[in-house]
Amino acid sequence: MKRTPLFQSHVSMGAQMLPFAGWEMPIQYSGILAEARAVRFAAGIFDVSHMGRVEITGSDAAQFIHRLVTGDVLKMLTGRARYTIICNEAGGIIDDTIVYRLDGERFLMVPNASNADEVLDWLNHWKDTWASRIELNVITEETALIALQGPLAEEILQPICSVDMSDVRPFRCVQGQVSGVKAIICRTGYTGENGFEIVLPAEGASSIWQSFMDGGAIPCGLGARDVLRLEAGLLLHGSDMDSSVTPLEAGLERYVNWDQGDFIGLPALYESKSNGLSRALVGFRLVERGVPRHGYPIVNGHGPIGNVTSGTYSPTLDMGIGLGYVSLEFSTLGTRISIDIRGRLVEAEVTAIPFYSRKR
Amino acid sequence: MYPTDRRYSRDHEWAKDEDDGTFLIGITDYAQEHLGDIVFLELPRVGATMNQMEKLGEVESVKSVSDLLLPISGEIVEVNQVAVDSPEIVNEDPYDQGWLVRVNPSQADEMDGLMTAADYESFLESLD
Numbered sequence: 001m002k003r004t005p006l007f008q009s010h011v012s013m014g015a016q017m018l019p020f021a022g023w024e025m026p027i028q029y030s031g032i033l034a035e036a037r038a039v040r041f042a043a044g045i046f047d048v049s050h051m052g053r054v055e056i057t058g059s060d061a062a063q064f065i066h067r068l069v070t071g072d073v074l075k076m077l078t079g080r081a082r083y084t085i086i087c088n089e090a091g092g093i094i095d096d097t098i099v100y101r102l103d104g105e106r107f108l109m110v111p112n113a114s115n116a117d118e119v120l121d122w123l124n125h126w127k128d129t130w131a132s133r134i135e136l137n138v139i140t141e142e143t144a145l146i147a148l149q150g151p152l153a154e155e156i157l158q159p160i161c162s163v164d165m166s167d168v169r170p171f172r173c174v175q176g177q178v179s180g181v182k183a184i185i186c187r188t189g190y191t192g193e194n195g196f197e198i199v200l201p202a203e204g205a206s207s208i209w210q211s212f213m214d215g216g217a218i219p220c221g222l223g224a225r226d227v228l229r230l231e232a233g234l235l236l237h238g239s240d241m242d243s244s245v246t247p248l249e250a251g252l253e254r255y256v257n258w259d260q261g262d263f264i265g266l267p268a269l270y271e272s273k274s275n276g277l278s279r280a281l282v283g284f285r286l287v288e289r290g291v292p293r294h295g296y297p298i299v300n301g302h303g304p305i306g307n308v309t310s311g312t313y314s315p316t317l318d319m320g321i322g323l324g325y326v327s328l329e330f331s332t333l334g335t336r337i338s339i340d341i342r343g344r345l346v347e348a349e350v351t352a353i354p355f356y357s358r359k360r
Numbered sequence: 361m362y363p364t365d366r367r368y369s370r371d372h373e374w375a376k377d378e379d380d381g382t383f384l385i386g387i388t389d390y391a392q393e394h395l396g397d398i399v400f401l402e403l404p405r406v407g408a409t410m411n412q413m414e415k416l417g418e419v420e421s422v423k424s425v426s427d428l429l430l431p432i433s434g435e436i437v438e439v440n441q442v443a444v445d446s447p448e449i450v451n452e453d454p455y456d457q458g459w460l461v462r463v464n465p466s467q468a469d470e471m472d473g474l475m476t477a478a479d480y481e482s483f484l485e486s487l488d
Binding site: 027028031032033034223227289290291293312313315342344 | 396397399400402418420422423425448451
């Protein structure tokens with residue numbers, strides 16, 4: 001089992017630790033609901049060092065990544081970040097990732113923890129196949145990744161950050177110092193709140209974690225992270241999507257660069273689009289009390305029409321919410337469906353994603 | 361640390377003799393701690409009759425869902441509506457305000473087969 005540079009901090013603070021994607025990770029500290037509330041109304045910090053971190057450098061770097069992801073990488077300016085998708089030849093989703101352009105010929109890619117090895121193999125495969133002039137450098141172990149999220153995130157970060165963060169808009173990244181430690185600071189996140197994801201050397205992680213706590217941020221585990229991301233309508237690879245579904249089915253078409261795209265999987269996506277979809281990912285909310293969970297059947301009066309891929313109790317909305325794939329005819333907003341919660345049919349309604357958006 | 365005025369099951373429920381012919385049933389501090397934030401309780405209707413270790417209902421936290429088992433046989437004579445409406449009370453006060461159901465026991469001597477507080481604590485140590 002792998003441990004992040006913050007493992008000791010978690011244990012000494014009494015976090016509940018559980019295995020996740022081969023890592024021993026904090027699932028919760030004070031409690032999932034209290035942590036989720038802290039992020040919505042104040043600020044929370046998450047150790048997400050288990051996620052992959054691959055530096056891609058070299059004269060072909062932009063072109064190389066451009067051919068592997070659904071988004072436009074060539075147009076990305078230095079200091080920009082982009083949420084994008086890696087597809088296989090059939091258009092299936094290998095992973096979703098954020099790509100950061102740190103310099104003209106230097107990028108950082110952050111795949112999901114559970115897909116980090118597969119993504120690296122995929123990058124290496126195409127590097128060799130295309131004889132790309134790039135270097136792949138995995139920096140996962142030598143660095144930590146801390147997410148500082150919530151309405152007070154900026155107030156907590158700014159006093160100890162060398163860069164004026166008011167100039168750094170969403171999906172931008174800068175290189176600077178936090179508490180004197182060299183860091184890559186990005187205004188990105190997985191909670192639906194304003195906030196930052198910060199890559200820093202492993203040896204600096206504990207002191208900066210402590211600085212954020214001193215500034216008032218509440219340590220949060222993966223349990224709260226899952227609740228927050230689902231409320232914000234953000235998908236989780238391995239639950240809400242995998243290599244058997246396309247970005248079109250997953251409702252991620254807005255991340256597909258149809259016009260200038262030249263990426264693995266694009267021909268298959270064209271074909272899929274012209275044939276029309278048979279299923280789609282929808283969001284739903286329970287009309288009655290209950291908690292939907294991954295794997296529960298979605299049914300209507302005539303039988304099963306799909307499966308729940310993610311579900312939770314939403315503390316912000318005080319109701320059960322979830323995502324799942326249904327036959328296209330049931331994907332219209334307002335459609336009444338039921339969730340089979342261990343034999344109990346609970347009424348639900350197809351609703352817009354995200355379930356929650358912060359007030360700006 | 362575990363109240364000595366009641367008995368405990370291996371499934372982390374407690375049963376307390378109310379000295380009026382009824383018993384209160386709830387879950388232990390260990391159980392609520394492991395479940396985490398409780399958001400939903402499914403409990404039987406008043407009047408239901410059940411056997412010992414029969415499924416009483418379900419307790420659902422943000423993390424997971426667990427069956428509740430009835431530690432002693434009997435008829436459900438009251439359900440704690442406060443806990444149904446505000447399940448977090450079970451986290452906050454599992455031994456008092458967070459009780460779940462009141463039972464009119466059919467075999468009160470089943471209590472003798474349940475663990476004392478001291479036995480339950482040793483049992484918990486054996487789990488770690």
